[in-house]
Amino acid sequence: MRWLKVTLAYDGTDYCGWQVQATRRSVQGTLEGAWTRVTGETTRWIASGRTDAGVHALGQVASLPTRSALPAETLQRALNASLPTDVRVREVAEAPSGFHAIRDARGKRYRYWLQDGGVPDVFCRRYAWFLPGALDLAAMRKGASYLVGRHDFRAFQASGSTRKTTVRHVRQLSLERRSCQMAELLELQIEADGFLYNMARNLVGTLVEVGRGKQPPEWVSRVLLGGRREQGGATAPAHGLCLVAVEY
Amino acid sequence: MRWLKVTLAYDGTDYCGWQVQATRRSVQGTLEGAWTRVTGETTRWIASGRTDAGVHALGQVASLPTRSALPAETLQRALNASLPTDVRVREVAEAPSGFHAIRDARGKRYRYWLQDGGVPDVFCRRYAWFLPGALDLAAMRKGASYLVGRHDFRAFQASGSTRKTTVRHVRQLSLERRSCQMAELLELQIEADGFLYNMARNLVGTLVEVGRGKQPPEWVSRVLLGGRREQGGATAPAHGLCLVAVEY
Numbered sequence: 470m471r472w473l474k475v476t477l478a479y480d481g482t483d484y485c486g487w488q489v490q491a492t493r494r495s496v497q498g499t500l501e502g503a504w505t506r507v508t509g510e511t512t513r514w515i516a517s518g519r520t521d522a523g524v525h526a527l528g529q530v531a532s533l534p535t536r537s538a539l540p541a542e543t544l545q546r547a548l549n550a551s552l553p554t555d556v557r558v559r560e561v562a563e564a565p566s567g568f569h570a571i572r573d574a575r576g577k578r579y580r581y582w583l584q585d586g587g588v589p590d591v592f593c594r595r596y597a598w599f600l601p602g603a604l605d606l607a608a609m610r611k612g613a614s615y616l617v618g619r620h621d622f623r624a625f626q627a628s629g630s631t632r633k634t635t636v637r638h639v640r641q642l643s644l645e646r647r648s649c650q651m652a653e654l655l656e657l658q659i660e661a662d663g664f665l666y667n668m669a670r671n672l673v674g675t676l677v678e679v680g681r682g683k684q685p686p687e688w689v690s691r692v693l694l695g696g697r698r699e700q701g702g703a704t705a706p707a708h709g710l711c712l713v714a715v716e717y
Numbered sequence: 718m719r720w721l722k723v724t725l726a727y728d729g730t731d732y733c734g735w736q737v738q739a740t741r742r743s744v745q746g747t748l749e750g751a752w753t754r755v756t757g758e759t760t761r762w763i764a765s766g767r768t769d770a771g772v773h774a775l776g777q778v779a780s781l782p783t784r785s786a787l788p789a790e791t792l793q794r795a796l797n798a799s800l801p802t803d804v805r806v807r808e809v810a811e812a813p814s815g816f817h818a819i820r821d822a823r824g825k826r827y828r829y830w831l832q833d834g835g836v837p838d839v840f841c842r843r844y845a846w847f848l849p850g851a852l853d854l855a856a857m858r859k860g861a862s863y864l865v866g867r868h869d870f871r872a873f874q875a876s877g878s879t880r881k882t883t884v885r886h887v888r889q890l891s892l893e894r895r896s897c898q899m900a901e902l903l904e905l906q907i908e909a910d911g912f913l914y915n916m917a918r919n920l921v922g923t924l925v926e927v928g929r930g931k932q933p934p935e936w937v938s939r940v941l942l943g944g945r946r947e948q949g950g951a952t953a954p955a956h957g958l959c960l961v962a963v964e965y
Contacts, residue, residue: 478836478838478839478840478898478899479839480839480840480842525840527898527899549836549837554837554839554842555839555842556839557836557837557838557839557899558836559836559899588726588797588805588806588807589797589802589805590726590805591726591727591728591773591802591803591804591805592726592728592773592844594728594802594803596840650726650775651726651775651805651807
């Protein structure tokens, strides 16, 4: 058996998320369908994480076993020819035997885009959460500083989740201004060894409370230490989130 | 009567163009519908130019007369609340009596995005023309240099057009690299005192022939002087084009 590592980009707007669902258009189902057309195989694709409906990817990684003998570049080209334009295969690479996109992941980087104020940018509306008023970037950076490092992030995990451990190491959390077409966006980047379910979006929703001046930066630390989901900010909308890269 | 100057942005992907058509979704029809909902008036909106199906705008300008007494900012907010998210009113301003968006325009700036090579960027696919191979930027710049200045641009006008004069002044034509999400784009900006029908897209299609190495830069000069549409390159696709600004 041959194992492949496939790097993917997708615009999540018109998908129900990564995971196959019976009646809706999923990224996984779209890729598995293209794979069958290209190779004749029916193969389950495993992604590093199952992105939610509306979440985008620049560097999602999937693993799969295959008996196809087609060269990696040929597979990439044939898949892209068979896929809709909102999903692209960026790379097909040979992987070690048994390569598993979830189990072998050592870290991930997400990006979240916010537009704070002005007229909503028509060209970024699918990729940025629009908030009517300006956010206090300095306060958000201070709040974010409490989250960097190895902590128990249970306060930022979707309620009802069951994970063996809720300790994660946030290696980096940056906030920068970045221009889109009509507006300046706020780009939040977060890199960690792993993410709990909804963790990125819950961190963003909590930092936005600080940016809006509803809470002081130190409140982020209290939410983190309190360990209870209901103390933090609301979950930020899916469409601002993008999985940028997965590290192996 | 009060006259308004309205500055607009739109993602042209899902429109049949500016102009109202009986059975299809137009930008003009969408705006006029919102206007009626906001003010109760049935008013014809005039744009600086009727952008084609798929063409975008960052700074389209429309003129209209109104009897509404609502403040400009209130009109802007109410229109945006009533419009779909792919059309935004950037500004509503008072205009001199009789202001006419076509007649009074003194210049326009268009932008055209090309992606040359790599994997088509999923986030720019609606806004950039994808070409599989790298373009020769230096050759394109040389070709573009022949177009700057006051010339008879009849060779770049859609065949069958009837305009009194086909002389236009191209004030600036620049080509620069610009990063998108997954790729580097080639951004062409062109500013002129006016544009013939399809002129921007025909200029792009002609410069692309040079960028592909199919024709030398000097050929652009021969096409210009020859004055015959069929000598130039094909019309570039609409979706790469964006009306950036109109000068009054």
